[in-house]
Amino acid sequence: MEDKVIIKFDNVSFAYKADEGETVATGVVDGFSLNVPEGQFLAILGHNGCGKSTVAKLMNGILVPDSGTVTVDGMDTSDDEKVIDVRKTVGMVFQNPDNQIVATIVEDDVAFGPENLGVAPEEIRKRVDDALKAVGMYEFRGREPHRLSGGQKQRVAIAGVIAMNTKCVVMDEPTAMLDPQGRQEVMDTIRMLNKERGITVILITHYMDEAVKADRVVVMDKGEIVLDNEPRKVFKNVEKLKNLGLDVPQATELAYRLKQAGFPIADDILDEKECAAAILKVLEVK
Amino acid sequence: MIKDITIGQYFNGNSLLHRLDARMKIILTVIFIVSIFLCQNFWSLGLMLLFTLVTVTISRVPLKMVFKSIKPIAIIVVFTSLLNIFYIKGGTPVVDWKFIHITSNGLFTALFMALRIICLVVVSSMLTYTTTPTMLTDAIEKLLSPLKVFKVPVSTLAMMMTLALRFIPTLVDEIDRITNAQKARGANLDDGNFMQRIKALVPIIVPLFVSSIRRAIELADAMDCRCYTGGPGRTRMKQMKFCLRDFATLFVMVLFVAGIVVLNMYFGAVLVK
Amino acid sequence: MPILSANGVTHLYNKGTPSQSKAIYDINVDIEEGELVGIIGHTGSGKSTLVQHFNGLLKPENGQIIVDGKDIWKDKKSTREARFKVGLCFQYPEYQLFEETVYKDISFGPKNMGLKEEEIHKRVLLAAEYVGLKKELLEKSPFDLSGGEKRRAAIAGVIAMQPKVLILDEPTAGLDPKGRDRILEMIKSYRERTGSTVLLVSHSMEDVAKIATKVLVMNKGQVEMYGTVDEVYSHSVELRNIGLNVPQVSKVFEILKSNGMNLGSAYTVEKAAEIILSKGGASV
Numbered sequence: 033m034e035d036k037v038i039i040k041f042d043n044v045s046f047a048y049k050a051d052e053g054e055t056v057a058t059g060v061v062d063g064f065s066l067n068v069p070e071g072q073f074l075a076i077l078g079h080n081g082c083g084k085s086t087v088a089k090l091m092n093g094i095l096v097p098d099s100g101t102v103t104v105d106g107m108d109t110s111d112d113e114k115v116i117d118v119r120k121t122v123g124m125v126f127q128n129p130d131n132q133i134v135a136t137i138v139e140d141d142v143a144f145g146p147e148n149l150g151v152a153p154e155e156i157r158k159r160v161d162d163a164l165k166a167v168g169m170y171e172f173r174g175r176e177p178h179r180l181s182g183g184q185k186q187r188v189a190i191a192g193v194i195a196m197n198t199k200c201v202v203m204d205e206p207t208a209m210l211d212p213q214g215r216q217e218v219m220d221t222i223r224m225l226n227k228e229r230g231i232t233v234i235l236i237t238h239y240m241d242e243a244v245k246a247d248r249v250v251v252m253d254k255g256e257i258v259l260d261n262e263p264r265k266v267f268k269n270v271e272k273l274k275n276l277g278l279d280v281p282q283a284t285e286l287a288y289r290l291k292q293a294g295f296p297i298a299d300d301i302l303d304e305k306e307c308a309a310a311i312l313k314v315l316e317v318k
Numbered sequence: 319m320i321k322d323i324t325i326g327q328y329f330n331g332n333s334l335l336h337r338l339d340a341r342m343k344i345i346l347t348v349i350f351i352v353s354i355f356l357c358q359n360f361w362s363l364g365l366m367l368l369f370t371l372v373t374v375t376i377s378r379v380p381l382k383m384v385f386k387s388i389k390p391i392a393i394i395v396v397f398t399s400l401l402n403i404f405y406i407k408g409g410t411p412v413v414d415w416k417f418i419h420i421t422s423n424g425l426f427t428a429l430f431m432a433l434r435i436i437c438l439v440v441v442s443s444m445l446t447y448t449t450t451p452t453m454l455t456d457a458i459e460k461l462l463s464p465l466k467v468f469k470v471p472v473s474t475l476a477m478m479m480t481l482a483l484r485f486i487p488t489l490v491d492e493i494d495r496i497t498n499a500q501k502a503r504g505a506n507l508d509d510g511n512f513m514q515r516i517k518a519l520v521p522i523i524v525p526l527f528v529s530s531i532r533r534a535i536e537l538a539d540a541m542d543c544r545c546y547t548g549g550p551g552r553t554r555m556k557q558m559k560f561c562l563r564d565f566a567t568l569f570v571m572v573l574f575v576a577g578i579v580v581l582n583m584y585f586g587a588v589l590v591k
Numbered sequence: 592m593p594i595l596s597a598n599g600v601t602h603l604y605n606k607g608t609p610s611q612s613k614a615i616y617d618i619n620v621d622i623e624e625g626e627l628v629g630i631i632g633h634t635g636s637g638k639s640t641l642v643q644h645f646n647g648l649l650k651p652e653n654g655q656i657i658v659d660g661k662d663i664w665k666d667k668k669s670t671r672e673a674r675f676k677v678g679l680c681f682q683y684p685e686y687q688l689f690e691e692t693v694y695k696d697i698s699f700g701p702k703n704m705g706l707k708e709e710e711i712h713k714r715v716l717l718a719a720e721y722v723g724l725k726k727e728l729l730e731k732s733p734f735d736l737s738g739g740e741k742r743r744a745a746i747a748g749v750i751a752m753q754p755k756v757l758i759l760d761e762p763t764a765g766l767d768p769k770g771r772d773r774i775l776e777m778i779k780s781y782r783e784r785t786g787s788t789v790l791l792v793s794h795s796m797e798d799v800a801k802i803a804t805k806v807l808v809m810n811k812g813q814v815e816m817y818g819t820v821d822e823v824y825s826h827s828v829e830l831r832n833i834g835l836n837v838p839q840v841s842k843v844f845e846i847l848k849s850n851g852m853n854l855g856s857a858y859t860v861e862k863a864a865e866i867i868l869s870k871g872g873a874s875v
Contacts, residue, residue, distance in 0.1 A: 058737070079767045080738060094539055116545050124543040127765075131533045132540035136452050136484050143555035145544040156555040178487040181634065192544065208765045211634045211794050212836055238767040241839075277769030282797070282839035282860050289864040304839050308846035311867060315852060498648055499687040502679040503748060504671075504703030521699065524689035528734065 035069035038200050038232050039091055039122065044100035046086055059086045062255040064100070070199065073226045073233045075243035075263075078252035079277040084236045087252070088204040091234065092122040105199065120149065123193030127205040129185035130178075138180075138188055139164065139173040145196035156195075163194035166229070167221050183214025187221055194225070200232040201225060207239065219245065240267070240279045244302050251276065264300045283307035327387075327443070328450045334563065335377040335448040340457035342564040346571050347445045353575045354434050358587040362578045363433060369574055370437045379447045387443035388436060395432045402428035409589065423589050455479045460558060474548050481537070489530065496525050592660060593621035594788050595677065595756050599654035600644055613640045615812040618654070622756070622790070627782050629799030629820075630792045632809030633834045638792050641809065642758050645790070646677035659755060675704050678754030682761040684745035688733035693724070693744050696733050700752040711751075718751035719744075721781050723773070739770040743777070750781065757781070758790040763798060775802055797838045800824065800858040808835070824858045 044064045048056040058081035066087075068074055078084045089095040090102050093109035105121045107114040123145075126132050135141035139160050146156045164170040167187040177185060186206055193201050203222065207215040219242055226233045235246060243249050249266040251259035253276050259266050267273070267280050270288040274280070280288070287301040287310060297314055301307045335343070350369075357363045374384055402424055409423035446454070459476035466472050500521045501507065507518050600618040615637040622628055632638045643649040644656055647663050647670045656663050656673070663673035678700075681687070690696035697718055701711045719729060722743040728736065733744055742762070750757065759778065763771040779802045782789045793799050799806060799820070806823040808816040810833040816823050824830075827837045827845060837845075840863040844856055854870060857863035 079769050089539075092543060094542060116547070119543055119545050124540070126536060126540055128533075128536060130488050131536035134481060134484060134537070134541060134544075136450075136480065140452065140555070144546070147553050147555060148545040148547065150551045150553050153553060153555055153557050156553065160555060176487070177484070178491070196544065213633055213834065277767065279768040283843055285860045286840055286843065286863050286867075289860060290867060293864065293868050295868060304842040304846060307843045308850070311843070311847060312850055312852060315867075315870065495681065496687055498643070499681045499684065500699075501648060502646055502674065502681065503687075503700040503752065504674050505699075506703065521687075521689045525687050528689075529686055 035071070037067045038070040038105055039066075039068040039234075040101075040103040041066040041087075041090070042101045042103070044090060044097040044102055046090060046095060046098050048086075059083055060255040061086045061090070061097075064255065064257065066250065066257065066260075068200075068232060068234060070232055071226075071230050073223075073235070073245070073247045075235045075237060075246035075249045076252060077238060077240070077243050077249060077278060079238065082252045083255035084252050085204055086255075088124070088202050088234070088236050091200075091202050092124055093118045094124070116149075120196060121198055122200045122202060123196055123198035125186065125189050125193060125201065125203045125206050127208050129182055129189060129209070132189050132192075133177045133185060136176060137173075138169065138175050138177055141177060141188060142173075142191045142195050145192055149196065159195040159197070160191075163191040164188075166194055166224070167191045181214060182210045183217040186210065186214065186218045190218075190221055190225070194229070194231075198231070200234070202234045202236070204236045205238070206235075207237070207242065215239070215242075238278065240281050244281060251278070264302055267302060268300050327383075327446050329379050329383060329447040331378055331448065333376055333378045333448065334567075335373070335444060337563065338448075338567060339558055339560055339564045340449050340453040341460055341558060342560065342568065343445050343449060344454075344457055344461060346567065347442055349571055349575065350441050351438055353578050354438055356575075356578050356582065357430070357434070358582045358589070359585045360588060361585050362581040363430065365574070365577050365581060366437055367433065370440055373441060373444055377444050377448055379444070383447065384440060384443065387447075388439055391435060391439055395435050398435070399428040399432050402431055426588055451483045452480065455483070456554070456556070456558065471548075473552065477546075477548070485533070488533075489526070492529060493522065493526060496522050593657075594624040594659060595622040595645060596620065596657040597641070597644065597654065598657065600641075600651040600656060601653040602640055602644065602649060602651055613637060613812075615640050615644075615809075618814055620807065620814055620817060622788060624755075624788055625782075625786055626805050627779070627789045627791065627803050628805045628807055629803035630790055630807045630809065631794070631796060631799055631835060632815075633794075636809040636833075637812040638809045639760060640812075642679060642760060642790065642792060645673075645756070645758060646679045647671075647673040648679070675700075675752050676754055677756045677758060678749040678752050679758045680746050680749040680760065680762065682764055684749075684762075685738070685741035687748075688741060688745055691732060692730050693719075693733050693736070694729040696744065697729075697748045697751050700748055704752060714751045714753060715747075718747040721750055721784070722747045722777055739766065739773065742766070742770075742774070746774075746777075754787070756788045756790065758792070760792045761794065762791070763793070763795065771798070778802060796824075796830075796836060796858070800838055808833070820858065821856070825856050827856075 041064050044061060046061045048059055050056050061083045064087065076084050076087060086095065090097060093115050096110040102109045104118045107118055109118050133141050134144050142160045142163055143156050146159055164173050167190050169184060169187050169191060172180065172184065177188060207218050210218065222233055222235060223245065225231045235242065237243060244263050246263060249261065249263050250257055251266060259269060267284045270280050270285060281302060283304050284301050287297050287299060287307055290297050291299050295314065297310050301310055354366060357366050403420055404424065406424035406427045407421055409421045411419065411421050412425060413420040455476050459472055462472045505518060505521055510518065597618045597620050601616050603614045613635065618641060630638050640649065644651055650664060658673050658676050661669055663669050688696050690699065694715055697715045698711050701714050724740065724743055724747060728740065733741060736744060746762065762774050766774065775798055778789060778791065791799065791803060803820055805818065806820055807814060808823060815833060816826065824837065824841060827841055830837055838858045840860055841856060841858045844854055844863065847854055854866050857866055
């Protein structure tokens, strides 16, 4: 059976306008087409200014295309009447945890989305408790957000999206401002969303070790897709990724370098375990 | 550390006052403020003082904190008292020496005003000590909601208040960071005359302004994403419900006002016309 | 003589408040001139608190900070001198830009030092060159620059004070790999050209491995380890115990070791490839 497509970009172009009506060079999206099947964990990679954040904002109608169409669960995002339904379907988590929390108490913030949707009070309470438990922040429900760590704030933001019962979450570099521990917390939460709740996740990032965990990786450059495949096949293109100003995981790079030097090792290595196993295989044979 | 500030002056507790509905507390505070100005003699004044003391006692807020709320108004109290003592005429003369004329009316008015101002501040601070800023905002929104009929954007105003409360600590933190960063570049913020000090603030205010605008834009997007429209149809998770204790307290307040009125009528006014 | 030392430095903040986690206890460390020291430790380990002591932004409750042979709290003048001898560049420094032009912003520090106009001019141009800012950008508003350029302009503002010790707190935070490599490259060449001491506070063990000569590991407000990159990174188990993640290539070598293949240790891809090739490359 064909997977149901939840977000569909059809030949989408978009450019930011400066004050004088000129277009700005960064963040342009040009002739962009993409299908995101329901339940997928998709990572979008690219350097700053390649248009990946623009794509994120096009996904729930924060931006609407100059030409082409973005369809969310069958709804055109440029249809003004559907805007709330689109955002009910596709939630969003941003980079700066401070600038997306609206309430002075954690649980009130999680309740914000459902309140806006006019959900009944008892139902909101249920959703808020459930969402906070899911991200492991239930004990913090009565706290003030400004006393939380960055990772905890992002988890509250994610809970806010869960409480809206969205089918899909777009995360725009949610870990860029976090320390390694916070990044780990957020990545674990994202995986849980996808695996346990079946929520479609679109993760915009430039951390390769995060993209490795996705089902599919799309690499963008100058507003276009340059690579689109499962992580293993994408990261094989070490040279190409480096030329695009991107990293590959160290294990992948090590294998690549060894192979370049004539060392007979597989070139589709993703993590330290695979890398060590491959090296052992070669060295022990001798 | 500046970051550890608590917004408003909420004092965490679980007293009867803490548990009262915030709307009722606002209503009661307003009634009390009005009744303060009804007192005309020492008997009703005494009742007012007694009521204030009882309120403080059941709130379980430490006296030290209560005094802290009176401190800023001490100068005003002293100043108005002096004005009253020297300028109110009437009643029996108490001191009549050269250019100083003090009358009983002047003394009584001074005493009345001082006690009224102190009670007013103490009782209003009880409201803010026992109610979180969030609860206050919600209560104000509810109490003002009839104004929606006159197209007053009550919900939007309440949302703005909440956001202001939410971002105060963030901005305080930011000021702290920017100040440190500019100090590290040798900015001198502590010395110099008034103008120099004002000028020295530019390197802090400009970045603060720039970042606040950036935050506002991002916040607007985030609120859009969470379907905030500012329009009708918004529900609230936390419902406010009046319960028995709210009405009981209201009843006590009515008794108190009645007491003041009765004492006024029975003993007459202390000021001589 | 070390350029920078902390002798028994303790700073407790208000006990019982959330800031207590930022406290540091009895820090003793000597930084030799010309080193590039990576300072690592997870959030709340006290590394930011420590570096704010080095330029006198924070005053130790106990102990001394010696910069260039002088106790920086001896008198008011010494404290002010320390600000300029130890240049501290905070995290996300682009948010401290405020002047009308990049040139004016970079000259803010030197101006506060009371330098003459020609000297300031020289320093601004030199600092801009160190960080790779093109001359034509100097007359632009700092708010018109790109993200990476803003960051480099802000760093130039600290470099222009020509500090003996340059401290950078997470200079690569939030940048993409290209921007990150550019900053790291810049730091490395700045140190090579000026011979000054650089302290790099970082969460990234990979970044530190790439450019540092020495590593200072902070944990719970104390110095856990201080030594060369080799010395520190070889303690991968201890590092992991305090919540630090060694680079992925080091993990590869650990796994190899646990499988009976001890190749020593490596923490950069280059080094790892070299070791493996020398082991098995010859016969291929």
